[in-house]
Amino acid sequence: MAAARQSDHPDKPFYQPAEEFFPANNKLGLTFDDITLATLYSEILPRDTQLDTTLAEGLHLNIPVISSDMDTVTEARMAIAMALNGGLGLIHYNMPERQQLSEVSRVKNHVHGLIQEPIKVTPDESIGDVLALIEQKKFGFSTFPVVDKKGRLVGLLSGHVVKPRYAKKKVSEALTPRAQVHTVRKKDLGKDPIARADKFFTEHIGIHKLLVVDDDDHLQGLITMSDVERITQERNAQFKPARDAHFHLICGAAVSATRNAFGELDRERILNHVGALVERGVDVVAVSTAHGHSKGVGDTVKVLRDAFPKLPLIAGNVTSAAGVEFLADCGANAIKVGQGPGSICTTRIVAGVGIPQMTALYVCSRPAAKKKVSILADGGITKSGDIVKALTLSQAVICGGIFAGCNEAPGEVVEISGKFYKQYRGMGSFAAMKAGSAARYGHLPNPTLKVAPEGVEALKEACGSVDRVLAQLIGGIQSGMGYLGAANLAQLRELARYIRVSPAGMREAAPHDVVELKTGS
Ligand code: XMP
Numbered sequence: 001m002a003a004a005r006q007s008d009h010p011d012k013p014f015y016q017p018a019e020e021f022f023p024a025n026n027k028l029g030l031t032f033d034d035i036t037l038a039t040l041y042s043e044i045l046p047r048d049t050q051l052d053t054t055l056a057e058g059l060h061l062n063i064p065v066i067s068s069d070m071d072t073v074t075e076a077r078m079a080i081a082m083a084l085n086g087g088l089g090l091i092h093y094n095m096p097e098r099q100q101l102s103e104v105s106r107v108k109n110h111v112h113g114l115i116q117e118p119i120k121v122t123p124d125e126s127i128g129d130v131l132a133l134i135e136q137k138k139f140g141f142s143t144f145p146v147v148d149k150k151g152r153l154v155g156l157l158s159g160h161v162v163k164p165r166y167a168k169k170k171v172s173e174a175l176t177p178r179a180q181v182h183t184v185r186k187k188d189l190g191k192d193p194i195a196r197a198d199k200f201f202t203e204h205i206g207i208h209k210l211l212v213v214d215d216d217d218h219l220q221g222l223i224t225m226s227d228v229e230r231i232t233q234e235r236n237a238q239f240k241p242a243r244d245a246h247f248h249l250i251c252g253a254a255v256s257a258t259r260n261a262f263g264e265l266d267r268e269r270i271l272n273h274v275g276a277l278v279e280r281g282v283d284v285v286a287v288s289t290a291h292g293h294s295k296g297v298g299d300t301v302k303v304l305r306d307a308f309p310k311l312p313l314i315a316g317n318v319t320s321a322a323g324v325e326f327l328a329d330c331g332a333n334a335i336k337v338g339q340g341p342g343s344i345c346t347t348r349i350v351a352g353v354g355i356p357q358m359t360a361l362y363v364c365s366r367p368a369a370k371k372k373v374s375i376l377a378d379g380g381i382t383k384s385g386d387i388v389k390a391l392t393l394s395q396a397v398i399c400g401g402i403f404a405g406c407n408e409a410p411g412e413v414v415e416i417s418g419k420f421y422k423q424y425r426g427m428g429s430f431a432a433m434k435a436g437s438a439a440r441y442g443h444l445p446n447p448t449l450k451v452a453p454e455g456v457e458a459l460k461e462a463c464g465s466v467d468r469v470l471a472q473l474i475g476g477i478q479s480g481m482g483y484l485g486a487a488n489l490a491q492l493r494e495l496a497r498y499i500r501v502s503p504a505g506m507r508e509a510a511p512h513d514v515v516e517l518k519t520g521s
Pocket of ligand 1: 068069070317338339340341342343344345346347348378379380381398399400401402425426427428429454455456
């Protein structure tokens with residue numbers, strides 16, 4: 001490894017470290033597919049690589065992947081899935097402030113394995129109604145908690161009585177009464193609810209469901225034995241959930257540089273909102289805009305830094321060293337790099353600005369190291385190889401399109417010609433700006449048709465769970481690190497050597513001259 005870096009080594013003129021490669025290519029903006037990484041002697045097996053990354057004091061992820069603050073990507077469900085996998089979700093701000101607060105609360109109060117809003121039935125429904133509900137919603141289960149109009153637990157409707165022969169009977173006649181239902185109070189679940197539930201199921205032979213109630217017997221959730229068993233197995237997994245010091249999942253939230261009716265920064269509103277987010281336990285706030293190297297964003301970061309000295313702050317987006325220095329001096333801990341690389345972005349076409357992502361990352365990474373801030377590679381990532389390349393110059397990546405087709409992304413699945421899709425739109429698309437994100441692009445809250453959108457509305461093919469997508473991405477990152485002999489992300493940054501790829505080289509990199517039967521994913 002050291003030999004390949006010596007100045008007279010035959011590899012040296014071809015495969016160059018970042019500080020030689022990027023200045024030597026400074027006349028051209030390069031992105032992921034324009035370069036490839038050279039392999040090095042390795043004693044590192046992919047499965048032994050460590051992917052944890054620290055973005056700021058008190059903000060540590062177990063995998064370097066963040067889901068984007070977009071209204072078709074990250075709300076509570078996505079943020080929970082990201083944190084459970086060791087990453088981070090940034091809750092978008094294209095919703096009323098109160099709703100954003102409750103999305104953050106949902107993540108922070110998430111108890112793994114606890115179904116917080118189980119499907120319930122009421123005593124006056126008939127078994128026939130319940131059967132119809134199962135059929136209509138395609139539920140794969142048939143046991144339901146029974147609650148009264150105030151949400152208080154009155155019993156459990158067990159699957160073995162939900163049969164067509166009892167269709168005319170009332171739920172009240174068929175339920176297992178409250179006194180015989182096993183429950184635990186939410187406050188008694190303790191720090192490790194899964195261990196508590198696991199012990200309960202071992203001690204109560206044949207019981208597969210444990211209902212969670214509050215002090216007034218309102219139903220608060222449901223824990224199933226099968227979930228507990230799955231989670232207990234997952235605990236042996238390599239990448240642990242990303243949690244705060246109180247064992248809660250971590251969660252981020254985005255804010256914009258909000259202006260008042262006079263066009264001035266609305267400091268009071270921003271401070272009140274971020275104060276409320278902090279009260280809910282938010283772990284990091286991102287000041288998310290298309291142009292981070294601007295007075296409004298700088299002032300917002302300064303105001304937040306003064307008011308919340310310890311709160312990790314992300315700010316962006318920039319693509320220049322001056323932009324990084326500016327935001328770092330204002331008090332940001334991590335800086336989003338990316339202008340126009342996103343799969344739904346049209347900034348480069350509409351505004352004629354933006355820099356291909358690998359060049360932007362290099363230019364930003366050097367001052368970031370000096371200022372001791374992190375770099376987040378935001379946008380343009382379509383495959384795990386892009387993430388490996390991005391991580392040679394950054395501490396984490398932010399992805400939108402890769403996660404927009406997942407079950408956990410907001411929005412419904414739609415079927416078109418037998419294929420399933422989810423909506424994915426740019427925050428600078430006209431529809432998203434109308435819904436509230438206009439400030440991100442420096443426009444007034446209610447944009448008119450005169451405003452030029454900088455993003456498109458699109459569809460992504462439905463792609464299953466975040467767990468599945470992340471498993472593929474992480475496998476790819478670990479492979480890349482194995483090829484470079486990097487045991488951790490710091491070594492990956494240290495060891496990376498680059499070479500440019502010709503158009504023919506790019507074609508060679510993808511499957512070619514075959515009839516593909518199955519895609520790589
Ligand atoms: P990917 O490629 O992961 O990109 O889909 C997601 C990132 O794109 C940015 N973003 C936009 N950029 N116009 C833009 O120029 C838009 O409408 C837009 N919406 C999102 C954002 O940085 C996100 O993380």
